[in-house]
Amino acid sequence: MSQDRAAVRERAEEVLRRLAGEHARLREDQWRAIEALVVDRRRVLCVQRTGWGKSAVYFVATALLRQAGAGPESGGAGPDSAAAGREPAGPTVIVSPLLALMRNQVESAARAGIRARTINSANLDEWDEITAEIHAGAVDVLLISPERLNNPDFRDGVLPKLAATTGLLVVDEAHCVSDWGHDFRPDYRRLRTFLTGLPERTPVLATTATANARVTQDVAEQLGDALVLRGTLDRESLRLGVLDLPSPAQRLAWLADHLDGLPGSGIIYTLTVSAAGETAEFLRARGWQVAAYTGQAEDADRRAAEQDLLDNKIKALVATSALGMGFDKPDLGFVVHLGAPPSPIAYYQQVGRAGRAVEHAEVLLLPGVEDAAIWRYFASLAFPPEQQVRAVLAALHTDRPISTQALEPVVDLRRARLELMLKVLDVDGAVRRVRGGWLATGEPWVYDEARLRRVAEARTAEQQAMLRYASTTGCRLRYLRECLDDAGAGDCGRCDNCAGPLFTAEVSDAALTAAQTFLxxxxxxxxxxxxxxxxxxxxxxxxxxxxxxxxxxxxxxxxxxxxxxxxxxxxxxxxxxxxxxxxxxxxxxxxxxxxxxxxxxxxxxxxxxxxxxxxxxxxxxxxxxxxxxxxxxxxxxxxxxxxxxxxxxxxxxxxxxxxxxxxxxxxxxxxxxxxxxxxxxxxxxxxxxxxxxxxxxxxxxxxxxxxxxxxxxxxxxxxxxxxx
Structure with a gap:
């Protein structure tokens, strides 16, 4: 392969400057990823900290592939290939987990002159128009959710042609592919089908900021022959701390008293929807400009809350994990958790939203005695026992679809858990989603009890690790990095254990009385x-x-x-x-x-x-x-x-x-x-x-x-x- 790699890198740097500003330069691993995708047509897994610039990799690679004409038959991109009459590569397909993240990505792409569109449940009336634009070569990037991969209309009418013409496949938040990951989503496993439909040597990029060694290995194996680029997870801008306050009222009072001591604007995470609503209501009553953000809110309200935080119109967004992977604000000044997430990996991901474009950001955990009970509740929603799964399989037909609603009376599972189970069975090939519901495929299926037990045990171990994080006397960032198997993690010198606490646990009598009255x-x-x-x-x-x-x-x-x-x-x-x-x-x-x-x-x-x-x-x-x-x-x-x-x-x-x-x-x-x-x-x-x-x-x-x-x-x- 004759390839002027230096020329490709020069063009990559030009695209990056359009994307991120005149002073932007590619990190060495960013270039290695782009080189592997554009020149060598490899599959790449990037495990890099939040803010490292994973999106820059796929936007730069997209621009080069689209400009240079790097179809699999071309033997690789080159700066003169467009002039040689080659057709540009097909669109980049980005599988992204949340609409909020998609909105950020579309805006980012536009800054680099990249035309991005999204197909999701909120724009059904635009599907035909977008599909026509894709076939006409007018779309550089198409963002879709993993759930869209098994929408019958999309899967049967759009996906085959899309897979055949894809120039680059990007799997964002790739830890979701692994059921060892803290946020496993069965729909992500459908990427296996997408991968098999790609033309030979189509480049694939998977990215995540939160994968330990086990998850990294699992994702890499599913990609097949992937170049793994794993960087340090150190975040030099973050200062981590824990405040042990004995009651919910004291935690709310502390926020009311100390929000003005936290830099800029930020996020206050809660474990439940009701806690998010209560916290936001109390802080507003104490004079703070805050908004609540949960998965139960209307999409328009979530968009408005996101924009208010982006524009610094509010001091904080009080949010559940629904915001976790779906928000990008580089100058976020703080992240506070009212209650601990169930794993250090999930915690690292959420605090990673802060301090991406500022010199320092404050990260505080205010754990509660009720956290463990909330973890147990969410753990109870895991994959059902075999008897319930078999009951669903027995109720399905191979020739007549049955809706999820019609299945509910047959099996003792709530809707969300039933749908999760059906998605897993679909990925495993035992059922198939079609118009009107679900069909049994008749294929043999084995209940992998041993693996499910190991995953459950891993979840329990993660919860214990989170409890140890709150009580450790060592470096907190080092603890999190070691939980993610970050080799060479050392003391940060910044957290409350390394440098001493920055915040006291004191609350004013007025704020405490108000919180006690409110609660x-x-x-x-x-x-x-x-x-x-x-x-x-x-x-x-x-x-x-x-x-x-x-x-x-x-x-x-x-x-x-x-x-x-x-x-x-x-x-x-x-x-x-x-x-x-x-x-x-x-x-x-x-x-x-x-x-x-x-x-x-x-x-x-x-x-x-x-x-x-x-x-x-x-x-x-x-x-x-x-x-x-x-x-x-x-x-x-x-x-x-x-x-x-x-x-x-x-x-x-x-x-x-x-x-x-x-x-x-x-x-x-x-x-x-x-x-x-x-x-x-x-x-x-x-x-x-x-x-x-x-x-x-x-x-x-x-x-x-x-x-x-x-x-x-x-x-x-x-x-x-x-x-x-």
Missing amino acids: GRPGVAIAPKKLWPTGLEAVGVPLKGRIPPAEQALPGRAVGRLSDLGWGGRLRGLLGPESPDGPVPDDVAAAVVEVLKAWAHGDDPWPRRPVGVVAVASRSHPALVGSLAERIAAVGRLPLLGRVVPTGPSGAAGPRGNSAQRVRALHDAFALPDELADALSGLDGPVLLVDDLVDSGWTVAMVARLLRRAGAPDVLPLALAVAG
């Missing part, structure tokens, strides 16, 4: 169910469509959510599976009274005052619920009408994975004693229905239906806690 406010809404789950008739339950208004509950109230920063810890301790049963504690009873007062006289009061109290006879906490109902009746001077009692064996109506299974278990699972039925028949107002925990909401819905069919004019649900 101590009881009261969250319980939304009534209005529609039956689909597919109930398939499991023998003759219910479908809309729940008749005459059988619905009214909106209800609970003291708090189990995930709340305020009441969450107290309620988890009271309602946990290992918690002893007993009379309702005085502080919790007082909170219930406050909820009732606010409900009666607040902005959204109940339509009529209740005229009686009914308890749901709890199997797990009978004394707790019974005493709570008695105290409410006494305080409200209301008659205690009785208890709705469960029928059947113990556990017959226990928690279920999804709504259809929950309704099936609860159908005809409760009975009204005769004296309660008699009391309901003559009422002229609503009854207050008392329970301990609202999880799916179907116990309340089914019991309310029973009460209303027996004569209760209305039902007002009241619970101690709402799950989630």
Whole structure:
């Protein structure tokens, strides 16, 4: 191969200057990657720290390939190949995990004169236009999500032609390819199919900032014969610290007092959606300009929040991990975590958002005792046991697709977990997604229990490692780098253990009192169910469509959510599976009274005052619920009408994975004693229905239906806690 590599590098430097400014120069490993892609047509895995410039590699390579004409048959790019009449290489396809990241990439590409488009769920009406532009050679870069690879229309109508003409394939956040990675996504495994459809010697680039040795090896093996370029994970701009504050109120108070001591604008990460909302609300009440960012927010609201942070209109974005891989702000001045992520690798990725274009940035972890409980909850959403997987496979046909909704009544899994399982089965070849749902392929499939167990054990080890990070007396950055198998990691000289703490744990009395008052406010809404789950008739339950208004509950109230920063810890301790049963504690009873007062006289009061109290006879906490109902009746001077009692064996109506299974278990699972039925028949107002925990909401819905069919004019649900 005759190739003037020096000339290619000179042109690469020119493109980089257009992309990043006149003073930009290629790092040595950036050039090695570009050289391997453009000249040698290799597959490359770049494991480099956030801010190193991985996107520059694929944008520069794209520009060279598109300008120089480097089809696989050409034997490599050259500065004169376009003049020689060769066709330019096809478009670069970037598989990227989040829309926010795609938006950043499109803007970055435009700075280098690279025409980038994206195909995603938010621009379905543009697919035909973009596809035509690709075929006309008018698109340099196409960004798609991994989920798009198995969209039936895209997979069957766009992907084959796209794979055949791709000039460069880029797999961004490549650790997601590996189920050893902290953010494994089954859809990424579909890249194997894409890889097999590429013309011979099509260059492939995989990039990530967060891969330990095991993940690196796994991804490299899946790429096949890949050049691995692994650099140091040191981040000279970051100063890491940990503050051990004993309560959520003190952590919120610390933020309110010390945000002005943190440089520039930044991100405050929380572990749950409710914590993000609470934190943002409290800080706004203390005068700070902040916004909340979660996966449950509308896309337009997320975009507005991102832009406000980019424009430094707010001090902080209070975010869940939904922001993790999808945001690029080089001058981010700080990252604070309210609660620890479940692994040092995930933590390193999130803190890596800071300090990319500033001399120093502050990184602080404020761990909480509740972190481990939240980790356990998310771990419970892992791949299901074999029995449940086999039940789904048995329900599928090879000739008639079944929708995810129709599968739910068949298997005891919630929607998100069922969809995750189906994606894994699809990647493994056991099922196939088509228009209208899922088909069984009939191919043999083996449940790899040993591997799943090893992955689960790895997750547990990562959690323990995160706990050790918070308590280590050694260099914190060195600890994180060693967790990612970064060879040669030394002490940073900057973190709180190396150089001494920069921040104190002190909080003002005013901020602490405000935080305690804010978090101590009881009261969250319980939304009534209005529609039956689909597919109930398939499991023998003759219910479908809309729940008749005459059988619905009214909106209800609970003291708090189990995930709340305020009441969450107290309620988890009271309602946990290992918690002893007993009379309702005085502080919790007082909170219930406050909820009732606010409900009666607040902005959204109940339509009529209740005229009686009914308890749901709890199997797990009978004394707790019974005493709570008695105290409410006494305080409200209301008659205690009785208890709705469960029928059947113990556990017959226990928690279920999804709504259809929950309704099936609860159908005809409760009975009204005769004296309660008699009391309901003559009422002229609503009854207050008392329970301990609202999880799916179907116990309340089914019991309310029973009460209303027996004569209760209305039902007002009241619970101690709402799950989630």
